[in-house]
Each structure stands twice: as structure tokens, then as C-alpha cells.
Amino acid sequence: MPSVLIKLRSSALHGLDGLQVEVEVDSIRGLPGQSIVGLPDAAVRESRDRVKFAITNSGFEFPAGYFTINLAPGNIRKEGPLYDLPIAVGMLLSSGQIKAENLHQTIILGELSLNGEVRPINGVLPICLSARDAGIKRALVANDNADEAALVSDLEVIPVKDLLEAAEYLNGDRTILPHAVDLKSIFDAGQEFDLDFADVKGQQHAKRALMIAAAGSHNILMIGPPGSGKTMLAKRLPGIMPPLSMEEALAVTKLYSVTGLLSGKAALITRRPFRSPHHTTSDIGIIGGGRLPRPGEVSLAHHGILFLDEFPEFEREVLEVLRQPLEDGKVTVSRALATFTYPAEFMLVAAMNPCPCGNYMDPVKNCLCPPHKLQRYWSKLSRPLLDRIDIQIEVPRLKNEELIKQPSGELSLVIRERVIAARERQTARLKGSSAHSNARMTPKQTREFCRLDEEAEALLKTAILHLKLSGRSYDRILKVARTIADLEGSEIISSAHVAEATQYRSLDAKGGDYNV
Ligand SMILES: Nc1ncnc2c1ncn2[C@@H]1O[C@H](COP(=O)(O)OP(=O)(O)O)[C@@H](O)[C@H]1O
Ligand SMILES: [Mg+2]
Numbered sequence: 465m466p467s468v469l470i471k472l473r474s475s476a477l478h479g480l481d482g483l484q485v486e487v488e489v490d491s492i493r494g495l496p497g498q499s500i501v502g503l504p505d506a507a508v509r510e511s512r513d514r515v516k517f518a519i520t521n522s523g524f525e526f527p528a529g530y531f532t533i534n535l536a537p538g539n540i541r542k543e544g545p546l547y548d549l550p551i552a553v554g555m556l557l558s559s560g561q562i563k564a565e566n567l568h569q570t571i572i573l574g575e576l577s578l579n580g581e582v583r584p585i586n587g588v589l590p591i592c593l594s595a596r597d598a599g600i601k602r603a604l605v606a607n608d609n610a611d612e613a614a615l616v617s618d619l620e621v622i623p624v625k626d627l628l629e630a631a632e633y634l635n636g637d638r639t640i641l642p643h644a645v646d647l648k649s650i651f652d653a654g655q656e657f658d659l660d661f662a663d664v665k666g667q668q669h670a671k672r673a674l675m676i677a678a679a680g681s682h683n684i685l686m687i688g689p690p691g692s693g694k695t696m697l698a699k700r701l702p703g704i705m706p707p708l709s710m711e712e713a714l715a716v717t718k719l720y721s722v723t724g725l726l727s728g729k730a731a732l733i734t735r736r737p738f739r740s741p742h743h744t745t746s747d748i749g750i751i752g753g754g755r756l757p758r759p760g761e762v763s764l765a766h767h768g769i770l771f772l773d774e775f776p777e778f779e780r781e782v783l784e785v786l787r788q789p790l791e792d793g794k795v796t797v798s799r800a801l802a803t804f805t806y807p808a809e810f811m812l813v814a815a816m817n818p819c820p821c822g823n824y825m826d827p828v829k830n831c832l833c834p835p836h837k838l839q840r841y842w843s844k845l846s847r848p849l850l851d852r853i854d855i856q857i858e859v860p861r862l863k864n865e866e867l868i869k870q871p872s873g874e875l876s877l878v879i880r881e882r883v884i885a886a887r888e889r890q891t892a893r894l895k896g897s898s899a900h901s902n903a904r905m906t907p908k909q910t911r912e913f914c915r916l917d918e919e920a921e922a923l924l925k926t927a928i929l930h931l932k933l934s935g936r937s938y939d940r941i942l943k944v945a946r947t948i949a950d951l952e953g954s955e956i957i958s959s960a961h962v963a964e965a966t967q968y969r970s971l972d973a974k975g976g977d978y979n980v
């Protein structure tokens with residue numbers, strides 16, 4: 465049978481976008497063989513073997529002749545196994561084993577196993593969003609990718625189990641109903657949290673500071689001896705954060721999708737991320753990167769929390785590269801093959817001991833650290849980095865009498881309601897701008913929305929002089945004061961709000977004591 469040139473639609477991931485890729489399949493008589501051209505990486509080139517076995521193991525004939533598979537346009541790099549399915553379908557069409565009844569405006573994505581099963585691929589959500597925007601009407605995907613693809617509105621998602629099912633569908637021999645998901649029920653599920661603030665004894669001061677941080681999305685640093693409950697407190701933060709909006713959930717899900725971190729079950733990320741990378745994580749792991757740059761921890765924490773426990777144990781380079789995303793809410797990763805910008809609007813939560821032995825400034829225990837060790841410990845945290853942490857608090861060791869008492873604090877659910885109300889005030893105030901929380905206000909917005917009365921202004925001026933605060937700290941205090949007022953439901957920022965916000969610059973105030 466004479467073969468014909470077949471063109472199919474697929475896609476390539478480019479950062480967080482899907483680019484349209486055409487898979488052209490053509491053959492000539494001659495010795496059997498296939499070559500794949502159009503900047504394929506190793507995984508794409510390995511398609512040849514998978515496709516060959518998948519075709520024969522699905523009951524089709526492996527077509528004779530020499531096949532050339534061209535992935536166009538040729539100037540963008542194609543990676544991963546997602547072209548297996550379109551290539552196999554292209555070869556079946558080209559050799560006349562199936563007809564193209566259902567191929568119009570259809571994108572085909574999927575890896576094949578040797579026995580013909582269609583396997584899920586990374587990045588289905590961004591690929592399908594871009595395809596829909598480019599006018600594609602239908603997507604043929606693995607069963608395990610169907611929920612994720614179906615998050616995209618106005619796109620018909622056809623899930624297939626294996627190559628045979630895909631072939632029968634395209635041939636018009638099999639009906640497959642488009643897959644649909646109930647977004648609202650996915651969204652409403654998974655709003656329950658196992659860890660509650662009510663489990664934490666004492667530490668009222670820390671709990672209040674964490675509530676303020678959650679309400680305004682402020683970065684926070686907790687300093688305290690080992691065992692005082694810093695990690696315990698941080699892990700309970702997700703339970704008091706405001707829920708994600710649908711738009712935010714999609715933005716977060718895209719990042720997890722391209723990183724391959726979406727499990728088959730959870731197609732949509734509905735909770736704010738909580739990332740806690742170990743202090744041995746490299747700067748690439750934190751910021752993102754690789755041969756073709758992938759999102760790092762700062763992006764996986766987008767719209768959520770980046771928890772850096774044992775803060776000074778991180779490499780200095782790692783801590784310094786945090787400055788760009790902390791400032792801009794996004795991160796640009798350049799590697800030889802490409803430069804991508806990924807969103808990274810996270811709330812930094814850091815925890816540390818006051819010194820390597822943990823007893824520095826403890827009223828009872830003695831610190832055994834030699835001065836040079838103490839100095840090296842604190843010098844990891846540069847001034848510009850600390851300046852970007854709005855709230856700095858001490859978390860002291862619990863007294864024995866507090867430890868034996870039952871915990872008596874408020875439930876996370878109650879605290880969360882307050883946080884949500886405060887965040888709603890911010891959203892309304894910042895409507896139409898790119899900032900969604902007080903922490904993200906621009907300098908202009910800070911001036912506009914954080915006006916102080918005379919008394920508050922005078923108080924802040926005194927504090928600035930007294931504590932020798934930088935211009936950056938000044939703005940941070942204003943923003944935190946704004947959040948404290950929002951928690952109280954007050955449009956006016958009073959001197960009490962400013963006084964409390966100033967308290968949270970404990971490192972500015974204690975700089976000398978802490979040797980920084
Ligand atoms: N305030 C607290 N209330 C209840 N348990 C606490 C408290 N602080 C510490 N603990 C107990 O001590 C353990 C160690 O606390 P952790 O949060 O790891 O301390 P840190 O991170 O400050 O070293 C916790 O798992 C918890 O069992
Ligand atoms: Mg800890």
C-alpha cells in the first residue's frame with residue numbers, strides 16, 4: 465500500500481507554555497527503519513523502540529519502509545516521551561491501517577509502553593491551556609491525564625487506555641465520551657487539615673505573629689532554642705492560610721504539572737503549597753534549573769509557604785539567591801538551552817536556633833559556642849536578606865509549668881476565619897493591581913494605603929531613630945501595621961498597630977546582642 469504524508473498535532477513544553485508542534489510522518493520504500501528529526505532529545509529518539517513494540521503488541525502490522533518523523537518547527541527543542549502516541553498513530557495512518565475520522569483540530573499526547581498502554585505525561589495542563597487558546601478543540605490523552613486535561617474549559621478531552629483504543633476511536637469504530645470533572649467538588653474536598661494550632665501549648669506571642677504573617681502574607685523568622693516548638697508552629701500555618709482562588713489554584717497546578725509532581729489522583733492543587741526543602745538542597749533545587757530549566761522550590765511554593773527550617777544551615781549562595789524572588793515574586797532561570805521565568809510569590813517562613821548549641825541568650829542554660837562560631841553562624845544571614853523578613857520573633861523555651869498544662873489555644877479554624885476576613889479587606893483595597901496582599905504592595909501603594917495619623921507617625925519616627933532602621937524596614941513596618949489594622953477591621957492605622965509592628969523587628973532591635 466502506498467504511504468501518504470501524515471500531519472498530526474502535538475505540543476512541546478516551553479517553560480509554563482505549550483507550543484504547537486506538528487508531527488509529520490512520511491515513508492519511502494526501502495530498508496526498514498525510522499529517523500526522528502526536529503531537535504529531539506534522547507527520550508524522544510527512544511520513541512522508535514517503544515512505538516515499534518507498541519504497534520505490533522496492539523495487533524497491528526509494523527509498516528514496511530523507511531519512516532521519517534519530523535517534529536516541526538525545527539528550532540525548538542523537543543523533550544520527553546509525549547510524542548510516542550502521535551508517532552504511532554501517524555505510522556498507522558500513513559500505512560493505511562486506520563483512517564482519520566476523528567482527527568480534526570485534535571491534539572495527541574502520550575507515552576507508550578511496550579505493550580501499547582498509553583501513559584501519562586508531564587505538563588498536560590499548560591499544554592492543553594495553550595492548545596485551547598490556539599484553537600484546538602479536542603485532546604487525546606492517557607486515562608491518567610484526563611482529570612488534569614479536563615480542567616481546561618472549552619476543550620473536549622478524550623481519554624484512552626491504549627494504542628488500540630486510540631486507533632479505534634480515530635478510525636470511527638469506538639465511541640469515547642469526553643471526560644468531565646466537577647471543579648467545585650474537587651475544590652471543596654481537601655480543605656481539612658490534620659495539624660491544629662490548638663495542639664500548641666503557650667507561645668501566644670508566636671501564634672499571634674504567625675496569624676499576622678498569614679493574614680498579610682508577610683515573611684517571618686522564628687528564633688528560639690531547640691524544642692521550643694518552631695517546627696511545630698510552622699507546620700500548622702497551612703491550616704490558617706486563606707483558601708486559594710481558582711485562578712491561583714490553576715497557576716500552582718501548572719507548576720506542579722510541568723515538574724511532574726501531580727499525582728494521578730489530585731489533578732488540581734486546591735491547597736496552598738507548603739514546601740520545606742532540607743538545608744542541603746542546592747541552589748538549583750531552590751531556585752530552579754537543570755539542562756532545560758525546571759521550577760525550583762521557590763516556584764513550587766508559589767501562592768503558599770516556603771519553610772526553611774534551620775535557616776543558617778543553608779549554603780550562603782542558596783540564601784542569597786532567595787533575594788530576587790523575595791523581591792520580585794518571580795524567578796528567572798537561565799541555562800545554556802533556554803531562559804524561563806517562573807512565578808515565585810511565596811511567603812517565607814524561616815526558623816533557627818539562636819546559636820549552634822541553641823542556648824545563646826537563654827535565661828537558664830549556658831551557651832557553649834566559641835565567639836567565632838557564633839559569628840560565622842549569624843554572618844550567613846546578610847542584612848539585605850533579613851531586611852526582607854517583615855516579622856522576626858523569638859520563640860522561647862516553654863516553662864515547665866506551661867509544658868505540663870493542657871494546650872488551651874484557639875482552633876486553627878477560628879484563626880483562619882480572621883485571616884480570611886483580613887485578606888478580603890486587602891483584596892478589595894488592592895483590586896485591579898497585581899498585589900493581592902499587604903506584603904506585596906508597591907512603594908506607591910504603601911504610601912497610599914498606609915497613611916498614619918500624627919501620633920502613629922511620631923511613634924514610628926522615634927522607633928526608626930532609636931533602632932537605626934533602614935528605609936526598607938520602614939516600609940515593612942508600615943505594611944505589617946496595615947495587616948494588624950486589617951485584622952481588627954480598621955481602615956485607620958493607629959499608634960497601637962505601629963507599636964506592635966515595630967516589635968516584630970526583633971533583629972533590628974537586638975542586633976548588638978545577636979552579634980549581627
Ligand atoms: N509549645 C508546645 N506545645 C506542645 N508541644 C510542644 C511545644 N513545643 C515543643 N513541643 C514538643 O516538642 C517537640 C519538638 O518541637 P519542635 O517544634 O520540633 O521544636 P523546634 O523546632 O523549636 O526545635 C514537638 O514535636 C512537640 O511534641
Ligand atoms: Mg525544629
Ligand SMILES: [Zn+2]
Nearest residue numbers: 819821831833
Ligand atoms: Zn551556643
